[in-house]
Amino acid sequence: MQLKNSVVLIILDGWGIGRQNEADAIFKAQKPTLDLIKKEYPMFSLQASGIAVGLPWNEPGNSEVGHLTLGTGKTLFQYLTRINGDIRNMSFFSNPKLLNAAEYIKKNNSALHIVGLLSSGTVHSSVEHTKALLQFAAQQNIPKVFLHVITDGRDSYPQYAAQMLEELTLKMRKICPQAKIASLIGRTFAMERDNHWERTKIAFDLLVNQGGAFIENPIEYIHSEYSKGKFDYLIDPALVAENGQPIGALKENDVLLFSNFREDSMRQIAQSFVDKNFQYFPNKTPDGLFVLTMTDYLNNLPHNTLFETIFEKETVKIPLAKVLSDQNIKQFHIAETEKYAHVTFFFNGDNEKLFPGEERVLVPSLPLVNFENNPEMSAAEITAHIKETVSEHLADFIVANYANADMVGHTGNFNATVKAVEFLDAQIKEILEVAQKNNWWVLITGDHGNADEKINLFSGKAKAGHNANPVPLHIIHPTVRNKMVNLSEHQLNETSQGILSDVATTVLAIMGVQKPDEMTGRNMLELIK
Structure with missing residues (x-):
């Protein structure tokens, strides 16, 4: 032409x-x-x-x-609109991928771990989606539910995580009383997307190898980070512990669900759990770990068999x-x-x-x-x-x-x-x-x-x-x-x-x-x- x-x-x-x-x-x-x-x-x-x-x-x-x-x-x-729609019409709670994960937990007497960004914005995640997942866990009578919180500071105020976590904790007690906050980490580590794999490793080690400070009160810990001049995106990894042991350590046959709907910033951390050909750092995970991602993070990357995407992308x-x-x-x-x-x-x-x-x-x-x-x-x-x-x-x-x-x-x-x-x-x-x-x-x-x-x-x-x-x-x-x-x-x-x-x-x-x-x-x- x-x-x-x-x-x-x-x-x-x-x-x-x-x-x-x-x-x-x-x-x-x-x-x-x-x-x-x-x-x-x-x-x-x-x-x-x-x-x-x-x-x-x-x-x-x-x-x-x-x-x-x-x-x-x-x-x-967009994913946000589609997921919101499914929550409103209640089809979210009968999603086959979620029901399959719930059955896996019941069969193995294991735990549900939800990993996601806690943000006042909806660029990468939505608090409403977290609440819906907690509601699903309550409806399915899943006894062990743990939240692994990624703190924001980019798409919300730089030091807003403590207030948001306090509000979420109150909601969580009503929606899913058995759920507990298990860990905290800034998005700089957990949502790294520019091939700085050393940052991704910090998030992986937090979830798998208990690599972080042991704390009793997550809100007090965030305030202690603020006193050092830190913003939410740089919160150092920490695990909530009781009697010297993390309460939400990943174990055999657990389900790990990444709840962010935006893919690009979750691709590296998801890869570290399910990529068959992963080479960036040692990534041994508990046997039988079942991983779900809210949306299609991996874009056809070869992955382990125990992996599901809840919402597929439109072409x-x-x-x-x-x-x-x-x-x-x-x-x-x-x-x-x-x-x-x-x-x-x-x-x-x-x-x-x-x-x-x-x-x-x-x-x-x-x-x-x-x-x-x-x-x-x-x-x-x-x-x-x-x-x-x-x-x-x-x-x-x-x-x-x-x-x-x-x-x-x-x-x-x-x-x-x-x-x-x-x-x-x-x-x-x-x-x-x-x-x-x-x-x-x-x-x-x-x-x-x-x-x-x-x-x-x-x-x-x-x-x-x-x-x-x-x-x-x-x-x-x-x-x-x-x-x-x-x-x-x-x-x-x-x-x-x-x-x-x-x-x-x-x-x-x-x-x-x-x-x-x-x-x-x-x-x-x-x-x-």
């Missing part, structure tokens, strides 16, 4: 349209390039949360859902990457480690394999737990790759993720987030210069809000999580210069013109490629006057 135009799609992770107030780090940053873009080129507001991306109403979006919707050009009902047949591949269009996907899965696996419709003509580059993230001290992250290296690909015309479509606004935003450090935004503005300037020289179109969007709302203006506390704000879509090319969408930024926040699934359709329209019927998004060029 005759290609019309080449496109760079820049995804600024965690970049929403805020209220232009004291909580908005994007508004407070000095960003001359993006300010000029807003004045001279069309800008749209896209819904990136709730029903628009297949989540419950007003539920903040996240990177996984955002990239999946951007790359597939359609709204897919996407024709994501944007496949549409381009079918037209023999070369494409280039790039991100640093923190977001690499998002521009590859998720953007390609939960597909791990490359499509023909697709090249991927992973830029290593800095080996840091906290990015507030280096808000530039690895953005400059990403920019260098993009400039080379455009100037040498090594591909005709580029999708790039810049993680800065999201990852630094998750620290809750307002000033560091401002610096991250300002550094990104400089990267965009460099990309625009080379794109204009080579007649490329540039689209800039976000996947969800974060950096645009970093302070709770009522309490004054830092906010570390996502929000339900819309995200921008900037369309930049000489042919649309001064062709505007006549709305103020306040109006753009209050009144969205589109949703994330519109981006893929717009990319195809710019490139002159027929949109497949499976894509439901709208061509936003039609709204430019």
